[in-house]
Amino acid sequence: MKKILATLFxxxxxxxxxxxxxxxDGDSSxxxxxxxxxxxxxxxxxxxxxxxxxxxFDPTFGGVDWKAVHDRYKPLxxxxxxxxxxxxxxxxxxxxxxxxxxxxxxxxxxQRLEPIVFAEGSxxxxxxxxxxxxxxxxxxxxxxxxxxxxxxxxxxxxxxxMPVETIAEERLSxxxxxxxxxxxxxxxxLGRIYGPAGTHVTIVYxxxxxxxxxxxxxxxxxDGKAHLADIFPISFVQFETKRLENGIGYIRFNCFHPILxxxxxxxxxxxxxxAGMIIDLRGNPGxxxxxxxxxxEQLVETRRLFYKMHFRCKTVDIYLExxxxxxxxxxxxxxxxxxxxxxxxxxxxxxxxGRGKIVGERSAGATxxxxxxxxxxxxxxxxxxxxxxxxxxxxxxxxxxxxDIPAKLDYAALLNGRDSQLEAAIYYLTKRQRVSLR
Numbered sequence: 001m002k003k004i005l006a007t008l009f010x011x012x013x014x015x016x017x018x019x020x021x022x023x024x025d026g027d028s029s030x031x032x033x034x035x036x037x038x039x040x041x042x043x044x045x046x047x048x049x050x051x052x053x054x055x056x057f058d059p060t061f062g063g064v065d066w067k068a069v070h071d072r073y074k075p076l077x078x079x080x081x082x083x084x085x086x087x088x089x090x091x092x093x094x095x096x097x098x099x100x101x102x103x104x105x106x107x108x109x110x111q112r113l114e115p116i117v118f119a120e121g122s123x124x125x126x127x128x129x130x131x132x133x134x135x136x137x138x139x140x141x142x143x144x145x146x147x148x149x150x151x152x153x154x155x156x157x158x159x160x161x162m163p164v165e166t167i168a169e170e171r172l173s174x175x176x177x178x179x180x181x182x183x184x185x186x187x188x189x190l191g192r193i194y195g196p197a198g199t200h201v202t203i204v205y206x207x208x209x210x211x212x213x214x215x216x217x218x219x220x221x222x223d224g225k226a227h228l229a230d231i232f233p234i235s236f237v238q239f240e241t242k243r244l245e246n247g248i249g250y251i252r253f254n255c256f257h258p259i260l261x262x263x264x265x266x267x268x269x270x271x272x273x274x275a276g277m278i279i280d281l282r283g284n285p286g287x288x289x290x291x292x293x294x295x296x297e298q299l300v301e302t303r304r305l306f307y308k309m310h311f312r313c314k315t316v317d318i319y320l321e322x323x324x325x326x327x328x329x330x331x332x333x334x335x336x337x338x339x340x341x342x343x344x345x346x347x348x349x350x351x352x353x354g355r356g357k358i359v360g361e362r363s364a365g366a367t368x369x370x371x372x373x374x375x376x377x378x379x380x381x382x383x384x385x386x387x388x389x390x391x392x393x394x395x396x397x398x399x400x401x402x403x404d405i406p407a408k409l410d411y412a413a414l415l416n417g418r419d420s421q422l423e424a425a426i427y428y429l430t431k432r433q434r435v436s437l438r
């Protein structure tokens with residue numbers, strides 16, 4: 001079994017929803033289990049329970065009698081009749097603890113669980129679930145979706161024949177901690193749009209003239225291949241940096257991957273004269289919190305407490321050590337419901353020390369840190385080993401990061417090709433710039 005470092009922060013697993021359609025080759029999920037298979041599942045069950053019992057960050061288990069949970073689920077696991085039933089039961093057991101970063105995923109499905117990082121094929125589309133609609137918020141120029149005629153503000157109606165309302169309803173009936181409805185539905189929709197490179201996705205959408213159209217689009221292999229850890233598939237890292245209007249710097253990346261540390265330092269140094277800085281964490285599901293530490297160190301001039309890591313038996317203080325070429329201008333951090341894990345920690349920790357204003361919508365609320373291992377049956381098991389709090393001690397697990405400057409998606413702005421949340425960040429920085437010139 002291979003274990004990922006505790007500093008690797010990833011995912012709110014969407015296990016149970018995925019299992020509603022989980023089958024292995026030959027539909028073995030419906031076959032009668034052999035004695036060997038039953039014994040294998042029992043071994044996995046005991047490993048999972050024992051690991052949580054020994055390493056869960058909270059020795060009180062949030063008030064849950066973890067031994068009683070073991071005794072209740074053991075006979076249920078021993079009586080399972082299918083692979084699918086095993087995964088449903090073991091995750092229901094884990095969800096008794098009501099925390100994020102805790103779950104068991106069947107082999108080979110991580111690409112579906114966290115498509116923004118692990119899916120190899122994309123059509124160049126970003127989507128958010130908002131007010132009962134699946135709204136296209138971004139289309140990459142030159143991408144398959146752009147060539148097919150899709151644009152921001154269009155509404156997805158079906159994906160491969162399934163209405164988005166049905167996708168949302170099924171997802172809501174099977175929410176997992178931290179029970180963020182919009183984040184979970186958005187991720188499920190994205191998981192159906194992304195997929196293996198070279199495969200097709202058929203979508204029906206409503207365009208800006210209120211006309212229903214259908215397109216079958218081929219997923220294109222993504223750039224930015226990078227290795228994360230042996231227990232994970234290949235990841236795909238995206239990074240963007242540019243100058244916006246009024247000399248404002250802009251940085252956006254899709255995960256806190258270790259290979260980005262140097263790029264982030266270089267980007268900040270190249271913008272030392274920027275009138276303001278926007279760090280866009282929308283759609284960023286997390287990664288290594290140490291990458292966030294490296295980025296934050298380029299923004300502070302003195303040593304500062306950044307956050308605390310609360311393990312079961314100790315607390316570790318993480319301090320920022322100022323970088324060699326610090327950017328000292330105003331900083332805005334963009335977040336939304338798909339901002340998770342290390343992204344949330346970075347945002348709230350900078351907010352707590354007064355080094356960045358948070359703009360956008362409340363984040364997902366999944367801010368624990370996980371280790372991981374492969375179970376004897378090949379499944380991926382993630383479990384939280386420490387909880388984080390920023391310097392002001394504010395809790396975000398299950399709550400999310402509250403923006404200083406709330407800015408919702410604006411459908412009318414999307415129709416006109418504008419990003420209302422980005423505009424709010426620009427407006428804040430422009431105001432700061434004007435004040436500093438007085």
